[in-house]
Structures are given as structure tokens and as C-alpha cells.
Amino acid sequence: MNSDHIIGKSVPRKEGRDKVTGKSEYVDDMVLPNMLFGATVRSQIPRGHIRKITFGPGVAWDEFVIVSAKDIPGKNCIALIGDDQPCLATDVVNHPEEPILLLAHPDRYLLPKAVQAVSIEYHPLPGVFSIEESERRTEIVWGKDNIFKTYMIEKGDVHGIWAKADYIVEGEYSTGAQEQLYIENNGMIAAFDAAQGITVWGSLQCPYYIHKALMALCNLPAEKVRVVQMETGGAFGGKEEYPSMIAAHAALLAIKAGRPVKIIYDRLEDMAATTKRHPSRTRHRTAVSRDGKILGGEIDFTIDGGAYLTLSPVVLSRGAIHAGGPYYWPSVRIRAQAVATNAPPHGAFRGFGAPQSLFAMERHMDHIAHTVGLSPIEIRRRNFLQPGQATTTEQVVREPIDLGKLLDRALQVSEYHSKKQRFSGENQSGDVRKGMGIAAFLHGAGFTGSGERYLNSVVGVEGCADGNVRVLVSSTEFGQGTKTVLSQIAAEALGLPYENVSTAQPDTLEVPNSGPTVASRTVMVVGKLVQSAALGIAQTLIASGQLHEGYSPDEFRTACQQHVATHGQFRCWSRYEAPSGIFWDDEKYRGEAYAAFAWAVYIAEVTVDLTTYSVSVDDFVALQEVGKVLHPVLARGQIIGGVAQGIGFSLYEKVIWQNGRMQNGQMTNYIMPTSSDLPPIRVFFEELGNVHGAYGAKGIGELPMDGPAPAIVNAVEDALGVRFDSVPLLPEDIMDGLNKSGLAASSPQNNASSVGGDR
Amino acid sequence: MTDPRQSQAKSGISFTVNGEPREVRAYPMERLLDVLRHQLELTGAKEGCGEGECGSCAVLMDGALVNSCLVPVLQAEGASIVTIEGLAAGEQLHGLQEAFLECGGAQCGICTPGMILAACHLLNGKSDPTLEEIREGLSGNLCRCTGYSQILEAVQEAAQRRKSA
Structure with a gap:
């Protein structure tokens, strides 16, 4: 066996060379012969009945392929959790970007004008545009009551705690929609042929989600639907479910046209029509003892799902389970609901509900600290979950995690105490105020509860004719390093050099369904399956006598070549099996919510300018326990990138809505951080290992999205002594807050306030 | 995407791309980005926003960094352009x-x-x-x-x- 470990080494990214030389093929780079270009005619109103469609003058309509709902061979829906979202609206529209018609033409420049020339008359209905309006139920826009899904998590006796409380601390917190803003817009190409069925190539995260949606839509059997992932220019959850819609549209046009059709969204269409992070509102009511111990509480967590169900139940679930943070709650009642509005459906975005509920929890911890008269440090220390204690879903912490120690290290590397001391002096005068903020949190990796069992993922590893090894998964690469790390895992398991192993491009003709590439599950769950399928390859060769234990890479190559020459295709499979002793109750929402949690303490240092009210993050410490780091460069890249998105979520990225439609769908007016806006993001790992993950790994992709918003807003409060409970927190919000609190810029000497002390 | 053909007819435009002289026939207001990607099949330059905000279509034009989505191809007449495809020397990466x-x-x-x-x-x-x-x-x-x-x-x-x- 090769004694050099590949795990833990920063080996070169598999597809890296193509990316730095411009050779990688993204969907818009692909051209098929006779290809048409497709475009989407969308609703112009948020809600109403379609009365009449007119194809206006000035367009040679006979040159266009035109598709409406009546051209759909199968069911008019984008099959996901529910079937409520039509592929093309027929009678009713429920949001202002709802697709109604599709057009295709060989000349891409003629499409925008044609889309404009279609006029649609409506009988408008009143719309619902906020959580509060939806809850009022004056208008019912979905189901019987505007509610997509509710969950209740109950632990202990909440009823009895209020009388025992020394303090009852209440708060309401909200977070806005956030656009994923991958730099590559969504796009798909479809081709149809009666014998082979439909093939789509595209920018996507989940090949088998699209496969399922196209089977239902086109009324085709599994073998006549093929989905191929092209190189994908960022996703972050934004290419989890909406690509099924675009693939469906391209497929319908291709079927009708009898020619391949490419649909590429421009930035405006991508921003306006595709999914965003769910806006949220969280209410906390917490009973606390004199010494700062949480006795129990109630948490009401509500998200705005937009017009259709899509993934809202799952986002809601993760948000609800994370709502209690990394703290011990002797009793708690968490009520969660996802409500309908007439906006385009909100969807998956890194963190998936957890950044929303954890923002509330970590802001609320600072309020509890202020109320009780403890520091933000001490209030957390006194309530951290300890090994042996149970989470809000009664999941017992079995690993030896010491959150106090994580906190100590984060305080030390951020120089928290000395900076706090310095700022309390400096904040007495001048035009700026500085502050420090802490967020402690956890993030569960993999699907929630019984989710992984339902997914029932399968992974293949192939011994190839040339003696090399290929990993077969539907898990996609879109920046995280999927192909690199899965190849590392297989190479390590087989004792082969990294160069001898590759990971196949996801193509449903070739690869099994290893589940969607979401939920920080790829390395931990899929990686573990790759490890065992790879071992199957070695065991088969050894059992057949073609290889002996302790083989060299050359011996492996020869044996593998011989095996393929003798027996033909040589593949081993591994299917997910739930770890024993894992219990989850879907009814009561109780039990082992996740196979592993990653744990983190983030600390932000900010400066607030009292003239412009702008906030700059000056330093950011991201410390986390993630099991084992399999590839240091990629892991650090995940954390820094996630923190950067979290800083955008906190301070820059605001979706401006008008009647359910995004008004600022451009990069000029929806602002994400540039290289000049970000502080040094300092990443620190602790590694405890994880029995359920490949080589001890836990998931890390989503974790870094959870901490920045609360850490930064806590720091702003620390700087100004004024409470802010919403993100994004823009300069105008800070000005408002200071004005309302009477601490306007005219009297900066009054602004300084060291909140909660520092101990 | 506006139609670049509204006013003028196609004309011949000569420039140097990655050290090689190239000649294309294009509408004067066609975006340099589209000419590079569609006519010259240099797809390394990407369209991220189409309005000069994201820089993913950036190329070097006579040594200056330009967003090729904002450059009418007419402006590139006689220019020397370097795209990502022209950076490596054969197999040797820059x-x-x-x-x-x-x-x-x-x-x-x-x-x-x-x-x-x-x-x-x-x-x-x-x-x-x-x-x-x-x-x-x-x-x-x-x-x-x-x-x-x-x-x-x-x-x-x-x-x-x-x-x-």
C-alpha cells in the first residue's frame, strides 16, 4: 500500500487547470448544431386570472416556436416535494415572475422584442406581500390558510417555567431575502429525439431532482431522461431547485421544435425570477434565572415561502432545529411555520433556514446578557451545551465538544479583551465608534432526521480498463471541490496516488443517485460511501486472487486491468445505511436531528462611521470544530467564502420588493462585497473527528453562513449602545436607530457605551 | 440583450487576439464579448452581468483592462487583445x-x-x-x-x- 496519506493534503483541484486557463465548459459555452435560443414570457402581475393572450404586431411569429401549457406531454408541474408549482401557468398566476409562455428562435437577438410583444390581459386579484399579511388571512393565496407547513418542537414543561424566572426576556428579529448571486447565471440546453428521449445539459446542483421533474413533465420513463451537469459557476443553493424549471422549459421547446434549445438567463431575469433566501421573523420569549441560566422559553419562527411550496418545509425544519443555538434548554417550545405570499418562491441558500433562526438566537443572547447584567461571553459560557446534555430535539451530545474552550480560543486570537478595553477609551470621542461582537453556533450536517434514509443514496467506484479508478456520483462540483475531495477519499481508501483517481462528470446515464449536492452532506455522507465502495474494489481484486494485501499502486493497476479484461465493466456500489442507534420521530420532531454537528465561535470587530453611518468590518475571526479537515486549502476557502456571503447578508445585500417583484435585480443596485469591502477573515479549525463521516469529516459548506450576521450586529450594538434586530443593517437603518434612541450624530460623546461589561 | 444590428451593416474588423492577427465581419455595435465568444470561439471570457459590474468578461485591450461586454467591437479595430486563452505558453501555465x-x-x-x-x-x-x-x-x-x-x-x-x- 502507498504509505503517503492523501487525506489532509491540499492536492491540486481536479478541474483547476481548466478553470484557470478558461477551458472549462459552462453551459453557455456549449453550442449544438441547429440550436435555437429560448426565452420565457412571464406574468406581469403578482396574482390574478389570465384572460387573454395576444401576439402583438411587428414580430414574425411564424418563425418562432411557441410553447404553452397545452404542449406539456405529462403533468404540468415541477415535481419536488409537492406538485403545486406549474411549469407554465394556465388560468391563474401567483407571483409576478410566473412563466406563462415559452418562445424559441434561431436568432437570440430577436427574443427580447418578441417577449415584449406578447400582451396578456388579466383579471387581477389582491396579493399578499409579507408574513404579517399572510398571517392575517384576509386573502387566502395558498391552500386553506396560507400555511405551507408547521412544526412544533417541545421539550420539558415550558408552562411551568415563567413563575420561576427572575427575568423574562423578549425579542423579535428579522432577516431579509438574499440573492445567491453566483456569477454564472442559470442556463440549460435541451435536445429531444424520439428514440433516446430528452437530454439536458446545464448549470445545476442536483441532476436527479431534474430527472424526476422531467419524467413527470414529459411523461417519459427514467431511461429516456438524461441530465448532464456542465461546469457550474457557483450555486450556493440557488441551483438546487430552480434549474428543474429551466430544464423543463428548454425540454418543452426542444420537443416542439425538434431542435436543441438553449435558455440562458441574463442577470436581471435570474435575480428577479429565481429563488432567494427566505425572509424570516423570529420571536423569542425566554425565562432566565438571576445567574444567567436559561430556564426555558418559547421560540416562534416564521419564514416567507413565496408563492409555491418548493423546499420551504425543509428550510423551515432546519431553521426550527437550529433555533435554540448551541445552548442547553431545560424546556423549550419551538413553533415554526412557512407561509405563502405572492412573491417568486424562496428557496435553498447556504445555511437553509439556520442563518435566519441563529441570527435571532445570537442577537437574543446579547439581550439576555444585557438584561441580566452579564457579559456576552459569560451568558454564553453559562448556557453552552455540554457533552451528555440534550439539544432541543433531545439529541444527546455524545462527542467531547468543549464550547467554552472554543470561545476562549476565539477570544484570544481576536484579542477581544484588549480591543474592548481600547475601544471603551477611543469611543469617548471622535467620528467613529468601534465594537466587538460574538456569535456561537452549530450547524447540522446531512439531511435532517430520517432524510438520509429516504434519500437512500448510492455511490459507485469503477476500476477502469487502464487501471485507474473513477468515482461515480451525482454529487456536483460548483466551486467547493467535490471532485477533488471525493477523489482524495477514494485514493486514500485504495492506497493509490491521487493522480490515479478521478471523479466522473455527473450524467444520469453514467452515475447513480448519490443524492442532491446540498446540506453540507457531500464529504461527510457521500464521502463515506465513496470510501466503502472504493474498499469494495480492492476487496474484489484481493478475493479473486488478482491482488494481495499490501499491494503497490503498480500491482493495483495491473490487477485492475486484468480484471476488466477478463470480466468486463468493474464497478462496486455502496448504499447508505443509517447508523445504528439513531432515532428520529417525524411526528414529534424529536430525536437525532443530524448525524453530526459542526460547532463554531465567530468574532467580528467593526467600526461605525458617525458621519456616514456606514459599518466596516475590520477583523473577523472564524473558529470552528469540523471533525477532520480533509483538504486545508479548500476547507479554508469554504469558510472565508461563506463568511464573505454572511457579511453581505449583514451589511450590504437588500432586496427591494414592490408587490412581490424584485426592483433591484442588477449588480449595480444589489450590492455584494468586493475585495475592498472585506476584512482579513482569519480561519481557525479544531478537529475532534466524527465517526459518521469519511475520515472523520463533518460538513462545513453551510456553517460559515450562520455566524457573521449576529456577530456583526452584536458588534454594532457594542459600538453604539443601540439595539438593532434586523439584517441587512444598512446605513439608513443605523441613522434611524440612532435618531430614535436620541443618540444622533450631533452628540457623539453620548454614543459610547460599553454594553454589558467585559469579563 | 439589445439587437446590435439596428443601424449599420456588418463591416470587417481586424485586430490581434492572443498574438494572432484576426479578421471578423461584425456589426459595429456588437459587443466585443460576443465576437470573442461566438465568432472566435474564445469562451474563456464570461458574461456575468452584461453591464460592466462583475468583470468576468474582462480582457486586456492594448494593455488596458476592459470589460468586453461594454466594448463595441468597432472600438477594437487595430487593437491587441489578450484573453485568458492567451496567457499560458502552451502547456506552461502563467x-x-x-x-x-x-x-x-x-x-x-x-x-x-x-x-x-x-x-x-x-x-x-x-x-x-x-x-x-x-x-x-x-x-x-x-x-x-x-x-x-x-x-x-x-x-x-x-x-x-x-x-x-
Whole structure:
């Protein structure tokens, strides 16, 4: 066996060379012969009945392929959790970007004008545009009551705690929609042929989600639907479910046209029509003892799902389970609901509900600290979950995690105490105020509860004719390093050099369904399956006598070549099996919510300018326990990138809505951080290992999205002594807050306030 | 996407691309980006926003860094253009490409061609930039994956290596 470990080494990214030389093929780079270009005619109103469609003058309509709902061979829906979202609206529209018609033409420049020339008359209905309006139920826009899904998590006796409380601390917190803003817009190409069925190539995260949606839509059997992932220019959850819609549209046009059709969204269409992070509102009511111990509480967590169900139940679930943070709650009642509005459906975005509920929890911890008269440090220390204690879903912490120690290290590397001391002096005068903020949190990796069992993922590893090894998964690469790390895992398991192993491009003709590439599950769950399928390859060769234990890479190559020459295709499979002793109750929402949690303490240092009210993050410490780091460069890249998105979520990225439609769908007016806006993001790992993950790994992709918003807003409060409970927190919000609190810029000497002390 | 053919007829435009003289027939107001991608099949330049905000379509034109989505091809007449495809010398990667690979400067890769060309432009003007100068120099190129740190490190690394080479 090769004694050099590949795990833990920063080996070169598999597809890296193509990316730095411009050779990688993204969907818009692909051209098929006779290809048409497709475009989407969308609703112009948020809600109403379609009365009449007119194809206006000035367009040679006979040159266009035109598709409406009546051209759909199968069911008019984008099959996901529910079937409520039509592929093309027929009678009713429920949001202002709802697709109604599709057009295709060989000349891409003629499409925008044609889309404009279609006029649609409506009988408008009143719309619902906020959580509060939806809850009022004056208008019912979905189901019987505007509610997509509710969950209740109950632990202990909440009823009895209020009388025992020394303090009852209440708060309401909200977070806005956030656009994923991958730099590559969504796009798909479809081709149809009666014998082979439909093939789509595209920018996507989940090949088998699209496969399922196209089977239902086109009324085709599994073998006549093929989905191929092209190189994908960022996703972050934004290419989890909406690509099924675009693939469906391209497929319908291709079927009708009898020619391949490419649909590429421009930035405006991508921003306006595709999914965003769910806006949220969280209410906390917490009973606390004199010494700062949480006795129990109630948490009401509500998200705005937009017009259709899509993934809202799952986002809601993760948000609800994370709502209690990394703290011990002797009793708690968490009520969660996802409500309908007439906006385009909100969807998956890194963190998936957890950044929303954890923002509330970590802001609320600072309020509890202020109320009780403890520091933000001490209030957390006194309530951290300890090994042996149970989470809000009664999941017992079995690993030896010491959150106090994580906190100590984060305080030390951020120089928290000395900076706090310095700022309390400096904040007495001048035009700026500085502050420090802490967020402690956890993030569960993999699907929630019984989710992984339902997914029932399968992974293949192939011994190839040339003696090399290929990993077969539907898990996609879109920046995280999927192909690199899965190849590392297989190479390590087989004792082969990294160069001898590759990971196949996801193509449903070739690869099994290893589940969607979401939920920080790829390395931990899929990686573990790759490890065992790879071992199957070695065991088969050894059992057949073609290889002996302790083989060299050359011996492996020869044996593998011989095996393929003798027996033909040589593949081993591994299917997910739930770890024993894992219990989850879907009814009561109780039990082992996740196979592993990653744990983190983030600390932000900010400066607030009292003239412009702008906030700059000056330093950011991201410390986390993630099991084992399999590839240091990629892991650090995940954390820094996630923190950067979290800083955008906190301070820059605001979706401006008008009647359910995004008004600022451009990069000029929806602002994400540039290289000049970000502080040094300092990443620190602790590694405890994880029995359920490949080589001890836990998931890390989503974790870094959870901490920045609360850490930064806590720091702003620390700087100004004024409470802010919403993100994004823009300069105008800070000005408002200071004005309302009477601490306007005219009297900066009054602004300084060291909140909660520092101990 | 506006139709570039509204006013004038196609005309011949000559320029140098990655060291080779090229001639295309194009509408004067066609975007340089489209001519590169569709006619010359140089798809390394990407369209991220179509309005000069993201920099993923950046190329070098007579040594200047331009967003090719904002350049009418007419303007490129006689110019010397360098795209990402022209940076490596055969199989030998440019120092910036190597450093991006090693330091984790490329994740999803979509901003990478523009980012590397912006870095190239920066280092051509300043062989030993400070971190602040690199931040400033790349601030016209958006990256959603990396949070930029590993890109900045890659540029520093490439500058260092070039100095000690």
C-alpha cells in the first residue's frame, strides 16, 4: 500500500487547470448544431386570472416556436416535494415572475422584442406581500390558510417555567431575502429525439431532482431522461431547485421544435425570477434565572415561502432545529411555520433556514446578557451545551465538544479583551465608534432526521480498463471541490496516488443517485460511501486472487486491468445505511436531528462611521470544530467564502420588493462585497473527528453562513449602545436607530457605551 | 440583450487576439464579448452581468483592462487583445495561473479568467503591489465563492515568485 496519506493534503483541484486557463465548459459555452435560443414570457402581475393572450404586431411569429401549457406531454408541474408549482401557468398566476409562455428562435437577438410583444390581459386579484399579511388571512393565496407547513418542537414543561424566572426576556428579529448571486447565471440546453428521449445539459446542483421533474413533465420513463451537469459557476443553493424549471422549459421547446434549445438567463431575469433566501421573523420569549441560566422559553419562527411550496418545509425544519443555538434548554417550545405570499418562491441558500433562526438566537443572547447584567461571553459560557446534555430535539451530545474552550480560543486570537478595553477609551470621542461582537453556533450536517434514509443514496467506484479508478456520483462540483475531495477519499481508501483517481462528470446515464449536492452532506455522507465502495474494489481484486494485501499502486493497476479484461465493466456500489442507534420521530420532531454537528465561535470587530453611518468590518475571526479537515486549502476557502456571503447578508445585500417583484435585480443596485469591502477573515479549525463521516469529516459548506450576521450586529450594538434586530443593517437603518434612541450624530460623546461589561 | 444590428451593416474588423492577427465581419455595435465568444470561439471570457459590474468578461485591450461586454467591437479595430486563452505558453501555465491553482484562488471558476487578467494588468503596472493595492486593483472583479482572500494570496505569491525568478 502507498504509505503517503492523501487525506489532509491540499492536492491540486481536479478541474483547476481548466478553470484557470478558461477551458472549462459552462453551459453557455456549449453550442449544438441547429440550436435555437429560448426565452420565457412571464406574468406581469403578482396574482390574478389570465384572460387573454395576444401576439402583438411587428414580430414574425411564424418563425418562432411557441410553447404553452397545452404542449406539456405529462403533468404540468415541477415535481419536488409537492406538485403545486406549474411549469407554465394556465388560468391563474401567483407571483409576478410566473412563466406563462415559452418562445424559441434561431436568432437570440430577436427574443427580447418578441417577449415584449406578447400582451396578456388579466383579471387581477389582491396579493399578499409579507408574513404579517399572510398571517392575517384576509386573502387566502395558498391552500386553506396560507400555511405551507408547521412544526412544533417541545421539550420539558415550558408552562411551568415563567413563575420561576427572575427575568423574562423578549425579542423579535428579522432577516431579509438574499440573492445567491453566483456569477454564472442559470442556463440549460435541451435536445429531444424520439428514440433516446430528452437530454439536458446545464448549470445545476442536483441532476436527479431534474430527472424526476422531467419524467413527470414529459411523461417519459427514467431511461429516456438524461441530465448532464456542465461546469457550474457557483450555486450556493440557488441551483438546487430552480434549474428543474429551466430544464423543463428548454425540454418543452426542444420537443416542439425538434431542435436543441438553449435558455440562458441574463442577470436581471435570474435575480428577479429565481429563488432567494427566505425572509424570516423570529420571536423569542425566554425565562432566565438571576445567574444567567436559561430556564426555558418559547421560540416562534416564521419564514416567507413565496408563492409555491418548493423546499420551504425543509428550510423551515432546519431553521426550527437550529433555533435554540448551541445552548442547553431545560424546556423549550419551538413553533415554526412557512407561509405563502405572492412573491417568486424562496428557496435553498447556504445555511437553509439556520442563518435566519441563529441570527435571532445570537442577537437574543446579547439581550439576555444585557438584561441580566452579564457579559456576552459569560451568558454564553453559562448556557453552552455540554457533552451528555440534550439539544432541543433531545439529541444527546455524545462527542467531547468543549464550547467554552472554543470561545476562549476565539477570544484570544481576536484579542477581544484588549480591543474592548481600547475601544471603551477611543469611543469617548471622535467620528467613529468601534465594537466587538460574538456569535456561537452549530450547524447540522446531512439531511435532517430520517432524510438520509429516504434519500437512500448510492455511490459507485469503477476500476477502469487502464487501471485507474473513477468515482461515480451525482454529487456536483460548483466551486467547493467535490471532485477533488471525493477523489482524495477514494485514493486514500485504495492506497493509490491521487493522480490515479478521478471523479466522473455527473450524467444520469453514467452515475447513480448519490443524492442532491446540498446540506453540507457531500464529504461527510457521500464521502463515506465513496470510501466503502472504493474498499469494495480492492476487496474484489484481493478475493479473486488478482491482488494481495499490501499491494503497490503498480500491482493495483495491473490487477485492475486484468480484471476488466477478463470480466468486463468493474464497478462496486455502496448504499447508505443509517447508523445504528439513531432515532428520529417525524411526528414529534424529536430525536437525532443530524448525524453530526459542526460547532463554531465567530468574532467580528467593526467600526461605525458617525458621519456616514456606514459599518466596516475590520477583523473577523472564524473558529470552528469540523471533525477532520480533509483538504486545508479548500476547507479554508469554504469558510472565508461563506463568511464573505454572511457579511453581505449583514451589511450590504437588500432586496427591494414592490408587490412581490424584485426592483433591484442588477449588480449595480444589489450590492455584494468586493475585495475592498472585506476584512482579513482569519480561519481557525479544531478537529475532534466524527465517526459518521469519511475520515472523520463533518460538513462545513453551510456553517460559515450562520455566524457573521449576529456577530456583526452584536458588534454594532457594542459600538453604539443601540439595539438593532434586523439584517441587512444598512446605513439608513443605523441613522434611524440612532435618531430614535436620541443618540444622533450631533452628540457623539453620548454614543459610547460599553454594553454589558467585559469579563 | 439589445439587437446590435439596428443601424449599420456588418463591416470587417481586424485586430490581434492572443498574438494572432484576426479578421471578423461584425456589426459595429456588437459587443466585443460576443465576437470573442461566438465568432472566435474564445469562451474563456464570461458574461456575468452584461453591464460592466462583475468583470468576468474582462480582457486586456492594448494593455488596458476592459470589460468586453461594454466594448463595441468597432472600438477594437487595430487593437491587441489578450484573453485568458492567451496567457499560458502552451502547456506552461502563467505564474498567476499556477498561483491561483495552488492558493485556492479559483473555486467555481467563472470569475477566474477575468480575475486573472485583472491581476495580470495589476502586476504589469506594479511588480510588487501591497495587499491594499491588490484589493483595490481587483475590486472591479466580483467573486462570490472565495471571499477574495485566497485570490489576494495568489496574486502576492505570483508577484513574489516573479521577483525572485
